[in-house]
Amino acid sequence: MQDEVLLKVEHLCQYFGPTKAVDDVSFEVKRGEVFGLVGESGCGKTTTGRSIIKLYDITGGNVYFRGRRICAGTKSYKDAIVEARKRYADACKDKELSPDEVAKIKAETQAEIADQKLQMKKAIADQKNGDKIYAKELCQQVKDEYEAKIAAANNQEELQAIKAEYAVALRKAKKQKFITRIQMIYQDPIASLDPRMTVEEIIAEGLRIQGEKDKKVIREKVYNVLEMVGLVKEHATRFPHEFSGGQRQRIGVARSVIMGPEMIIADEPVSALDVSIQAQVINLLNELREKMGLTILFIAHDLSVVKYFSDRIGVMYYGKMVELAPSDELFLNPMHPYTKSLLSAVPLPDPQYEKKRQRIEYKPLEAHDYSEDKPTFREVKPGHFVMCNQAEYDKIIMELK
Numbered sequence: 530m531q532d533e534v535l536l537k538v539e540h541l542c543q544y545f546g547p548t549k550a551v552d553d554v555s556f557e558v559k560r561g562e563v564f565g566l567v568g569e570s571g572c573g574k575t576t577t578g579r580s581i582i583k584l585y586d587i588t589g590g591n592v593y594f595r596g597r598r599i600c601a602g603t604k605s606y607k608d609a610i611v612e613a614r615k616r617y618a619d620a621c622k623d624k625e626l627s628p629d630e631v632a633k634i635k636a637e638t639q640a641e642i643a644d645q646k647l648q649m650k651k652a653i654a655d656q657k658n659g660d661k662i663y664a665k666e667l668c669q670q671v672k673d674e675y676e677a678k679i680a681a682a683n684n685q686e687e688l689q690a691i692k693a694e695y696a697v698a699l700r701k702a703k704k705q706k707f708i709t710r711i712q713m714i715y716q717d718p719i720a721s722l723d724p725r726m727t728v729e730e731i732i733a734e735g736l737r738i739q740g741e742k743d744k745k746v747i748r749e750k751v752y753n754v755l756e757m758v759g760l761v762k763e764h765a766t767r768f769p770h771e772f773s774g775g776q777r778q779r780i781g782v783a784r785s786v787i788m789g790p791e792m793i794i795a796d797e798p799v800s801a802l803d804v805s806i807q808a809q810v811i812n813l814l815n816e817l818r819e820k821m822g823l824t825i826l827f828i829a830h831d832l833s834v835v836k837y838f839s840d841r842i843g844v845m846y847y848g849k850m851v852e853l854a855p856s857d858e859l860f861l862n863p864m865h866p867y868t869k870s871l872l873s874a875v876p877l878p879d880p881q882y883e884k885k886r887q888r889i890e891y892k893p894l895e896a897h898d899y900s901e902d903k904p905t906f907r908e909v910k911p912g913h914f915v916m917c918n919q920a921e922y923d924k925i926i927m928e929l930k
């Protein structure tokens with residue numbers, strides 16, 4: 530596996546009014562990796578995925594894809610401005626300070642606020658314009674390519690053909706969106722497929738939006754991906770309700786794959802399926818990963834599904850990432866009590882173990898004392914991160930020795 534960081538999620542916050550669905554979550558996904566994101570229902574997994582593909586204007590934090598900022602929230606800048614104003618207000622009230630000192634603090638505050646506002650403006654611009662900038666760059670590439678071809682044309686006929694091709698390529702380049710490099714497979718295969726559209730229409734929709742008009746090209750691509758996901762071209766004219774749950778999820782996979790993404794966010798793609806079918810869909814994703822060099826963010830609510838499939842796993846609890854480690858490491862040395870509780874729910878094909886297996890319940894108020902010493906996300910050994918406070922951190926380090 531290469532070490533290129535393909536996706537970087539930094540202090541991501543997505544609030545819905547008072548609900549902090551995702552609260553200060555950070556992680557990186559490397560190119561070619563399968564990153565598993567697990568946690569119980571409502572902990573913010575889907576919201577994390579939807580935030581990454583820009584279905585929301587995120588509340589705070591940043592998301593980078595291929596080193597380019599694609600999402601940027603304004604919370605940290607707003608917080609910093611409030612903080613700076615408060616510092617100045619406190620200074621004004623402070624009788625110990627001389628007028629000169631207060632004036633100095635005022636100047637510093639103004640500079641700080643101006644700086645934060647500037648950064649906030651950049652964040653808003655990145656959130657809004659990322660796709661436009663990408664399309665512009667692609668257009669420039671197309672221009673460079675075709676101007677060279679035009680210059681090298683041998684005769685009038687060739688020139689006309691090149692110019693026609695150029696127009697099509699440019700029209701398509703203008704419609705490209707950077708964010709389509711990431712595709713999402715949705716949690717609910719029934720609700721996410723329009724019942725009035727045929728399989729071909731569903732799968733080809735993204736291509737059409739990107740400006741593909743050539744029916745032959747579309748059909749060929751649809752047949753091709755149908756085969757890739759283990760369906761057949763005869764399925765193209767049918768409607769979603771004519772398929773089984775597993776087949777529907779394959780349609781969902783085909784719809785994502787046809788866009789030629791670099792990364793797929795698979796949101797509980799197998800939770801709604803029979804256990805026997807789950808393995809098939811996971812195998813399919815694994816095959817595609819190898820064939821297409823895909824990077825996958827795989828969302829699931831229990832650890833048994835992600836265990837063999839993920840290179841690294843992040844565990845979420847109530848909007849927070851509480852533990853992150855390579856898969857083997859997480860199963861061997863879980864450190865956060867919530868992870869331990871999740872693991873205790875995973876059955877193993879070992880009768881001895883199963884006899885002794887006891888479910889551990891996670892009770893946050895009993896497990897931690899966060900009244901004074903607050904928790905942060907800390908690296909306790911290389912690549913293994915745990916949400917813990919200083920006292921818990923010291924204890925973990927002690928035990929590791």
Ligand SMILES: Nc1ncnc2c1ncn2[C@@H]1O[C@H](COP(=O)(O)OP(=O)(O)OP(=O)(O)O)[C@@H](O)[C@H]1O
Nearest residue numbers: 545548550569570571572573574575576577716830
């Ligand atoms: N559009 C929205 N408006 C308001 N609240 C939302 C919205 N979307 C999600 N939430 C809330 O945010 C929290 C996280 O929801 P999310 O769907 O991300 O959880 P999840 O981990 O995907 O759960 P599940 O395993 O059940 O799919 C929940 O409390 C949910 O009610």
Ligand SMILES: [Mg+2]
Nearest residue numbers: 574575576716
């Ligand atoms: Mg969900």
